Amino acid sequence: MSDAWVTILALIVITAAIKASGPVLIGGRPLPGPVMRTIALMAPALLAGLVVVQTFTSSDGEIVVDARAAGVAAAGALLCVRRTALLGAVVVGAAVTALVRAL
Amino acid sequence: MRIARDQADQDSLRTGFEAGIPIAVATLLIAVSFGVLARPVMGTVAPIVMSALVFAGSAQFAALAVLAAGGGAWAAIAAGTLMNARFGPMGIALAPSLEGSPLRRALVGQTMIDAAWALANRGGGRFDPKFMMAATLPSYVAWVLGTAAGVFAGDLIGDPDALGLDAAFPAFFLALLSTEVRRGPVALAAVAGAVAIALALTPVAPPGVPIIAACLAALLGLTRWGARQDPGAGEGGDA
Numbered sequence: 001m002s003d004a005w006v007t008i009l010a011l012i013v014i015t016a017a018i019k020a021s022g023p024v025l026i027g028g029r030p031l032p033g034p035v036m037r038t039i040a041l042m043a044p045a046l047l048a049g050l051v052v053v054q055t056f057t058s059s060d061g062e063i064v065v066d067a068r069a070a071g072v073a074a075a076g077a078l079l080c081v082r083r084t085a086l087l088g089a090v091v092v093g094a095a096v097t098a099l100v101r102a103l
Numbered sequence: 104m105r106i107a108r109d110q111a112d113q114d115s116l117r118t119g120f121e122a123g124i125p126i127a128v129a130t131l132l133i134a135v136s137f138g139v140l141a142r143p144v145m146g147t148v149a150p151i152v153m154s155a156l157v158f159a160g161s162a163q164f165a166a167l168a169v170l171a172a173g174g175g176a177w178a179a180i181a182a183g184t185l186m187n188a189r190f191g192p193m194g195i196a197l198a199p200s201l202e203g204s205p206l207r208r209a210l211v212g213q214t215m216i217d218a219a220w221a222l223a224n225r226g227g228g229r230f231d232p233k234f235m236m237a238a239t240l241p242s243y244v245a246w247v248l249g250t251a252a253g254v255f256a257g258d259l260i261g262d263p264d265a266l267g268l269d270a271a272f273p274a275f276f277l278a279l280l281s282t283e284v285r286r287g288p289v290a291l292a293a294v295a296g297a298v299a300i301a302l303a304l305t306p307v308a309p310p311g312v313p314i315i316a317a318c319l320a321a322l323l324g325l326t327r328w329g330a331r332q333d334p335g336a337g338e339g340g341d342a
Contacts, residue, residue: 004145006176007166008153011183015159018187020209022194027201027208036228037324039196041293043224044283046189047276048297049317050217054273057305059168068270075274079281086125086278093274094132097267 071097112233119223119237126218127241129275131249133160136263137167138253144171147254154250158216158243160272162186165310185311192318193220200230214239221279226286289323289332296320 031039055072058064075093078085134154141150144167153163166183169175174182194212197220201208214236223235253260263269284291297317304313323329 002149003170003176003179004149007170007179007183008149008157010176010180011153011159011162011166011187012156014180014184015157015162015187015190016213018184018190019194019212019215021191021212022196022198023201023208023212024205026195026198027205028203029199031199031228034325034330036199037329038321039199039228039324040224040226040286041290041321041324041329042192042196042318043221044280044286044290045293045297045318045320046193046217046314047221047280047283048294048320049301049314050276051273051280052298052301052317053305053310053313054276055270056302057310061305061310063302063305067267068273071267071270072273072277075270076277076281079278083281086275087128089274089278090125090129090132090271093270093277094267097270098265099267101265101267 067097067100070100071095115231115233116237119219119231119234120240122222122234123219123238123241126216126222126238126275127245129218129271130160130242131245132266132268132271134246134249135253135260136266136268137163138250138255139257139260139263140164140171140253141167141250142254142257150254151247151251155247157183158246159183159187159190160246161311182310185309186314188311189315189318190215192315193217196228197230197232197235199228201232211236216242218242218275218279221283224283287332289329293320293323296323 051072055068056063056065071093074096075089078088078092082088137154137160138150141153145153157163162183165186166179169179169182193215197212197215198208201211211232216239219235219238219242220230222238223230223232225231260266280294284294297320300320301313301317304316308316
């Protein structure tokens, strides 16, 4: 079996197990107040981490400021004007990034 | 009461599905680029099977990058697993909001994707699982079909980076973030902490680790300041 298929089969099992772990082990039970407050803050923390890593990381794991930063900044400017422009942010982000790369 | 609850469930499914459409557009763009990049490394069938059954974009890109560089299966599995490790804490966050048997909860957990999970956040540590499931569904379809389109039409598309497709998701996550920070100063502080952690760890840690570590900024919720700023959060809070 090729490396690709070994990788795919392993990741099918591992991903399903990771996604099932929390719900199976502690599902349906209310947790103490401080834990719930921590959980409430996980979404903003995760999203911020994803934005930083996907905008500023090069393929070899260095911090870089390239065309993506311009695209994401343009999306941010749009969101300052229209907070609900989810799709607009995606289109502007990709278009400005492509434009800067083409220059 | 039963009717009221059914109505609430239907509302969750409907609003979740609607919220899932813009996610699916971003997902489609990324899926096409995954298909284009994966074909020379994996062939035509494997990328589509991977998208249908792994269904985790960042892990698939990480594993693909290792395979493309000739890194071998074990390194590719490790890279994909690290990228997916964040679904561990995300699943713990989701768990108190889930009902039913362990098998049922495990199946709901499979529908976690970053954007749908974040949009299902109702504050105070609660999530709306039905909203999340419905918001993920369009992205699943987009992810599999987009991968197939990238695999078979890659020659027409050329270089996905030239189209700026790699900026689609960070722009989308930024849009979701702009909603989250309006929850108050603690959320803003958690964002600042997460940004600092991600920037500090990216040059030194393997891919995936900076994102999990960034989630640690949420531990601000354990502090007295976090409790004061958010007094309504959680049941049985001792603050």
